Structure formats: structure tokens, C-alpha cells
Amino acid sequence: MEDEPEKVYTDDRHGQYREMLYGYDKDGNFTKQVGYHGASERVILQQVWDEFKDRIEDARQKVLSGKASPILYYMEKNLLNAQDLATHTGICVWFVKRHLKPGAFQRLSEKKLKRYAEAFNITIDQLRKVE
Amino acid sequence: MKDIVIDYTHRQAGHCESGATSNLLHFYGKEISEPMAFGIGTGLYFSYLPFLKLQYAPMMSFRNFPNTVFHRGMKHMDIDAGVIKKFRDPKESMDALDRNLEQGIPTGVQVGCFNLTFFPPEYRMHYNMHNLVVFGKKGDEYLISDTVMETVQTLSYDDLLRVRWAKGAFAPKGKMYWINQVPAEIDMRNAIAKGIRKTVYEMTKVPFPLIGVKGMRIMARDIKKWPKKHGNEKASFYLGQVLRMAEDFGTGGAGFRYIFGAFLKESGQLLNNQALLEAAGMMGEAANKWREFTFAGARNCKNRSKPEEDYDALGEKMLLIADMEASVYMKLDKILI
Numbered sequence: 001m002e003d004e005p006e007k008v009y010t011d012d013r014h015g016q017y018r019e020m021l022y023g024y025d026k027d028g029n030f031t032k033q034v035g036y037h038g039a040s041e042r043v044i045l046q047q048v049w050d051e052f053k054d055r056i057e058d059a060r061q062k063v064l065s066g067k068a069s070p071i072l073y074y075m076e077k078n079l080l081n082a083q084d085l086a087t088h089t090g091i092c093v094w095f096v097k098r099h100l101k102p103g104a105f106q107r108l109s110e111k112k113l114k115r116y117a118e119a120f121n122i123t124i125d126q127l128r129k130v131e
Numbered sequence: 132m133k134d135i136v137i138d139y140t141h142r143q144a145g146h147c148e149s150g151a152t153s154n155l156l157h158f159y160g161k162e163i164s165e166p167m168a169f170g171i172g173t174g175l176y177f178s179y180l181p182f183l184k185l186q187y188a189p190m191m192s193f194r195n196f197p198n199t200v201f202h203r204g205m206k207h208m209d210i211d212a213g214v215i216k217k218f219r220d221p222k223e224s225m226d227a228l229d230r231n232l233e234q235g236i237p238t239g240v241q242v243g244c245f246n247l248t249f250f251p252p253e254y255r256m257h258y259n260m261h262n263l264v265v266f267g268k269k270g271d272e273y274l275i276s277d278t279v280m281e282t283v284q285t286l287s288y289d290d291l292l293r294v295r296w297a298k299g300a301f302a303p304k305g306k307m308y309w310i311n312q313v314p315a316e317i318d319m320r321n322a323i324a325k326g327i328r329k330t331v332y333e334m335t336k337v338p339f340p341l342i343g344v345k346g347m348r349i350m351a352r353d354i355k356k357w358p359k360k361h362g363n364e365k366a367s368f369y370l371g372q373v374l375r376m377a378e379d380f381g382t383g384g385a386g387f388r389y390i391f392g393a394f395l396k397e398s399g400q401l402l403n404n405q406a407l408l409e410a411a412g413m414m415g416e417a418a419n420k421w422r423e424f425t426f427a428g429a430r431n432c433k434n435r436s437k438p439e440e441d442y443d444a445l446g447e448k449m450l451l452i453a454d455m456e457a458s459v460y461m462k463l464d465k466i467l468i
Contacts, residue, residue: 017251018281019144022389024415030166030393034143034281040429041378043254047371047432048186078185088298112340121246121369 145383150278170394243297
């Protein structure tokens with residue numbers, strides 16, 4: 001995936017997609033029209049993306065200050081938690097949580113790193129560092 | 132492999148799966164509208180599962196499990212349909228799709244949303260219950276009819292394989308479905324009766340407290356508790372989850388209640404049944420109340436630390452909606468079709 005969701009989501013991008021909306025008017029007819037999302041939908045979507053952004057930024061700071069391994073950053077960036085990441089990579093949850101620490105990450109084999117890189121859809125070199 | 136383009140009309144719809152079902156039937160010469168397909172396939176549902184977390188908030192659903200609409204719709208209308216629930220090998224799943232396309236059969240597949248390249252970026256989350264129809268192949272690109280999008284889209288072989296093998300909850304595992312043969316006459320009266328009966332059962336009579344109208348009442352009670360239990364920030368985030376599930380991309384608005392109301396109205400006109408038309412009106416009113424609930428709730432989500440709307444009032448609103456819906460199902464239960 002080329003574009004990262006957390007950067008792409010802005011308000012002006014929102015107008016590009018129209019969806020089918022149903023409604024019920026005063027005369028008792030069900031209406032059907034193609035239109036843009038209203039302001040309230042924009043608010044609730046913005047809310048969840050703000051939450052994701054905060055988590056990604058937190059993870060980035062942790063990795064840069066050496067408190068966590070890059071896997072934490074890429075996990076949050078892909079909107080996953082440890083449980084989901086375990087199913088994506090086929091590695092047991094207990095080990096996934098262990099690999100989130102920098103020390104355990106340093107000792108990971110190429111084979112394990114490859115599995116993580118495949119799950120995040122990036123190369124192993126990218127996985128080793130955080131921009 | 133040669134280029135294949137099946138003569139398939141893409142029509143936009145509110146909900147991915149009922150839209151796909153309706154479009155597939157249109158290809159075989161039957162005009163079943165989207166609300167009709169949704170109602171006969173018993174798409175309406177409610178479940179509230181606070182012990183499961185989706186995107187860090189309690190999980191709830193306003194629709195039935197993936198592929199219920201297609202399966203039950205086909206069963207209730209007596210149409211011969213083929214399904215392959217899962218494959219072992221990703222490559223084999225793509226070969227099976229190619230074989231179907233060579234025979235000129237437009238095929239529906241279940242996919243995950245996260246890596247769907249043509250999807251709006253703000254909706255790309257880990258959600259594995261999306262459906263789309265593949266109806267052609269040009270070189271390496273597959274032609275895709277995704278009913279929530281306005282126009283026909285394309286996906287490359289690798290991208291389609293990745294979304295068909297998305298992982299996580301409700302993993303699609305390459306699931307695909309298609310229609311084999313459509314009978315000359317469809318017994319609509321029977322199909323509608325079966326669809327309504329099943330929906331009424333699922334919304335009021337399932338012997339489990341978190342499903343149907345009972346689940347809505349429990350959720351209303353929980354909404355009142357959230358600010359005290361979790362604080363304002365988290366309460367507004369949880370409330371946002373309710374609204375997202377109800378109003379997100381591909382619901383047609385108000386948690387599918389508008390589509391179901393349209394189904395009741397259409398079948399009432401088809402069968403000349405006055406009681407069904409009245410029920411449709413009641414459902415429309417309930418759906419409008421859902422919209423009001425969304426507008427009120429969104430104000431709380433905007434100003435997160437200081438709620439503008441009282442959570443008690445929101446809970447009461449939700450209880451009122453639950454009562455309104457319950458009266459619709461009670462009415463439907465007594466109608467003889």
C-alpha cells in the first residue's frame with residue numbers, strides 16, 4: 001500500500017466519494033439519493049482517526065527513545081493490536097508481545113523478521129528503522 | 132488467458148452485499164430491488180458485544196453475519212446458487228475465479244477492506260465483511276463492481292489475492308459465490324413471508340439477551356453508565372463507535388433501518404397488504420429517530436471532554452427507539468402473508 005491512511009485523511013479529501021443514502025420523508029415515502037456524507041459523519045470518522053494518529057505518534061516516540069521495538073510502530077500504523085498481529089504473522093501472542101521490546105527485537109532471526117515484514121507489507125530493511 | 136468482459140451492469144447501492152445480490156439477479160433477468168434483496172435475505176440484525184473490542188471500543192453490529200443476505204435470499208427464493216466457503220491455497224482460489232469468468236459467470240467474493248486500493252482512505256480499516264463482484268479480466272487487471280462505489284473499479288491480481296486472503300476476525304479465506312440457474316417464476320409471496328418471519332425471530336425471540344431489541348435496551352442502559360465508569364473522553368469515543376457502526380459507509384443510513392423500511396413498503400405494494408404498509412411507516416419513523424440520535428450523539432463526539440448532550444437523555448432516546456422497533460416487529464409477527 002503506497003499511501004498511509006493516517007496522512008491521507010483530511011477534510012478536503014472527503015468530498016471525493018459519494019454514497020447511496022436512503023431516507024424517509026414527511027409524506028411517508030422512502031427516498032434514495034446519491035450524496036456526500038454530512039457533518040456529523042465527518043465528526044465521528046475524524047474522532048477514530050485522531051485516536052489512531054495519537055497511538056501511532058506515541059509508538060513512534062517510544063521507539064525513537066529506545067523504549068520499544070519498531071514492531072510496535074508498524075503494528076500501530078497498520079491499526080493492529082498484539083492479538084491481531086499474532087494471527088497475521090502466525091506467531092504466538094506471548095512472543096509477539098516479547099518482540100515489542102527492543103532487546104528481544106535485536107535477537108530476532110531473519111526468518112521471524114521476514115514474517116513480520118510480510119504482514120506489514122514492507123521490506124526487512126524498512127522494518128529495522130522508523131522514519 | 133484472453134481478455135474477458137461479461138456484460139454486467141454496475142448499479143450503486145446502499146449496502147454492499149444486498150446490492151451485489153440485486154445486481155447478480157439483474158444479470159440473470161430478474162428485477163429484484165436492493166431493499167427487496169436485503170429484506171428477503173434477512174439482513175437486519177442487532178447485536179451488542181461489549182466484551183469484544185473493535186478499534187478499542189465495544190463491538191456492535193446492525194447487520195447480519197457476512198454472506199447471510201446472499202445465502203438466505205437464494206434459499207428463500209428457491210434459486211440454485213453455488214458457494215465455495217473456503218480454499219486451502221490462495222492460488223487455487225484465484226484459478227477457480229478465472230474458471231468461473233471463462234464460463235461467463237459474474238462471481239461475488241468476500242474481501243477485507245484494509246488493502247482495498249480503490250476504497251476511500253478514511254474507511255480502510257480491518258473489516259473483513261465487504262463484498263464485491265468480479266465480472267471480467269483485462270490482462271492482469273480484474274474488473275470489479277463494488278456497489279458502494281459510483282463507478283466500475285479495477286484491481287490487479289496481487290491486490291485481489293491480498294484482499295481475498297485478509298486475516299483477522301471473519302477472515303474471508305477466498306470465499307466466493309455465484310448463481311447457477313434462476314427459475315422462470317419466483318414465488319415472491321413465499322419469499323417475503325420467510326424473510327419477515329426470520330427477521331422477527333432474530334430481532335425479538337432469540338433466547339440470548341444481547342441480540343435484537345433486548346440487546347438495544349442493554350446498550351441503552353450501558354450508555355447512561357459510560358461517563359461515570361470511563362470518563363468523558365472514553366465515553367464519547369465509545370458513543371462514536373455506536374454512531375460509526377450505524378452511519379458508516381455502506382449502511383444506507385440509520386443502521387440499515389431505512390433499507391428495511393423500503394423493503395416493507397415495496398412488499399406491501401406488491402402484495403396489496405395494508406398492514407405491511409403501516410409497518411413500513413412505523414419503521415420509517417424509527418429510522419428517523421435513529422438519525423436524530425446520530426445528530427445528538429455527534430455533538431458529544433465533537434466536544435469530547437465537555438459533553439453537550441446528556442448521556443442519560445441519549446440512553447432514554449435509545450430506549451424509545453428500541454420500543455418503537457419492538458412494536459414494528461410485534462405488528463409484523465401478527466401479519467399473515
